[in-house]
Structure formats: C-alpha cells, structure tokens
Amino acid sequence: MKQLQIAFDTKSLDECIKIGKECEEYLDIIELGTPLVYKYGAEGITKFKEAFPDKKILADFKIMDAGEFETKIALDAGADIVTVLAAADNQTIEDSLKAVKEAGKELLVDLICVHDFEERVSYLEKIGVDYICVHTGSDTQKLGANPLKDLITVKKLVKNTKVSVAGGVKVDTVKSISDENPDVIIVGGGLYNAENPAETAKKMVDIIK
Numbered sequence: 001m002k003q004l005q006i007a008f009d010t011k012s013l014d015e016c017i018k019i020g021k022e023c024e025e026y027l028d029i030i031e032l033g034t035p036l037v038y039k040y041g042a043e044g045i046t047k048f049k050e051a052f053p054d055k056k057i058l059a060d061f062k063i064m065d066a067g068e069f070e071t072k073i074a075l076d077a078g079a080d081i082v083t084v085l086a087a088a089d090n091q092t093i094e095d096s097l098k099a100v101k102e103a104g105k106e107l108l109v110d111l112i113c114v115h116d117f118e119e120r121v122s123y124l125e126k127i128g129v130d131y132i133c134v135h136t137g138s139d140t141q142k143l144g145a146n147p148l149k150d151l152i153t154v155k156k157l158v159k160n161t162k163v164s165v166a167g168g169v170k171v172d173t174v175k176s177i178s179d180e181n182p183d184v185i186i187v188g189g190g191l192y193n194a195e196n197p198a199e200t201a202k203k204m205v206d207i208i209k
Ligand SMILES: O=C([C@H](O)CO)[C@H](O)[C@H](O)COP(=O)(O)O
Pocket: 007, 008, 009, 033, 034, 035, 060, 136, 137, 138, 166, 167, 168, 169, 186, 187, 188, 189, 190
C-alpha cells in the first residue's frame, strides 16, 4: 500500500500542526522539513511527535557529515525517520544507519544532487537502508525539473528497499508519480499551501491507494 507523507517547509510550527491535524486521517508520515529544522531545531521535532503520537515523524536533517551525532539529535527529539544525503561519504551514511538501527528507527537516504544512480542505489541496498528517496529539489523545480524521469530510472534499479519520491508533487501530477509505484509519495507545498489541505489530501489518497 502506497503511503502519503506531508513535508512542512514553510509556515509557523503552530500552523503546520493545525494543517497536519486537518489532514491527519489521510497521512502516514509527517515531516519537519529542512527549513523548519533550521528554524525550530530539535524542539520542532518534539512538538510534532507530541501533536501526532500515532504517526511516523520524519526529521529532514539532510545529514552530510557527523552522521551518528546528528542522527542521534533527531532520534533523541522523537524522530522515527531521519534523513541523510546519498552524496555524503559512505562512513557518514553507515554511522547514521547504525544510530537508527540501535534505536529501532528508520533511515531515509536522499538522492538529491546524485546523478550516478546505479552505484549509489547498489551500495544503499547492500548496507540495508530503509528508504531511498528520489528528489527534485525546490530550486531546480524553478527550472522546470520534476522527479518522474528519475523515479522511473531508480525504480528499475531498486530491488529490496522502499522508494520515496519528492519534488513539487501536486494533486494534478500525483497520478503520473503514483503510476510508477513508489512506496511513499512526499508532498510539500502541493498540500500545505492548498486552499483546502484536507480535501486535497483526500483526493491524493483516492488517487494513490
Ligand atoms: O525536501 C524538500 C526540499 O528540499 C526543501 O527542504 C521538500 O520538503 C520536498 O521537496 C517536498 O516539498 P515540495 O517540493 O514542496 O513538494
């Protein structure tokens, strides 16, 4: 069953929690996005976990170094899933993986800025990460990029790991993404900036599930 993840990157923490509550029944994973990690820090993760105790909380730390130390900051604050960059050194990814496994939690490795998918996917599958994420960043979205082509490529390479996808997904593009069978569809602005986020989340779930 495909899962829907909301990624909050803007708005105040209180507004995010209010929108999250409106959409809660349609969501599987709730993300404190990188910009809000900068703004609210570990306390933001704890507030999300307190507001949504029954949901998985993802802390989008996009770790690039100090894998174990930074992962533990997110875990100690209440994160269920922590993110590290696929572009980081293998040692960093493995240290993050060790930290999440010791805590019984999960690691998402983000392929943003990676172009040689074959080598990275093969390595990430070998070490046993939980999610491999195809991601078109918000800055390259401004140039017209979207994650569909990369998703098709990565889905052919991944054998045993859950695949997440992010990058400008909207209610009118979610079907083309969903048709490629990712395990988790991550939606940011397309949901929290929608006129009616709950209605939009319901429409998305009707399309993907
Ligand atoms: O990870 C993200 C981005 O790098 C900014 O932090 C977003 O959360 C992710 O791309 C989903 O947001 P949308 O692109 O607005 O759907």
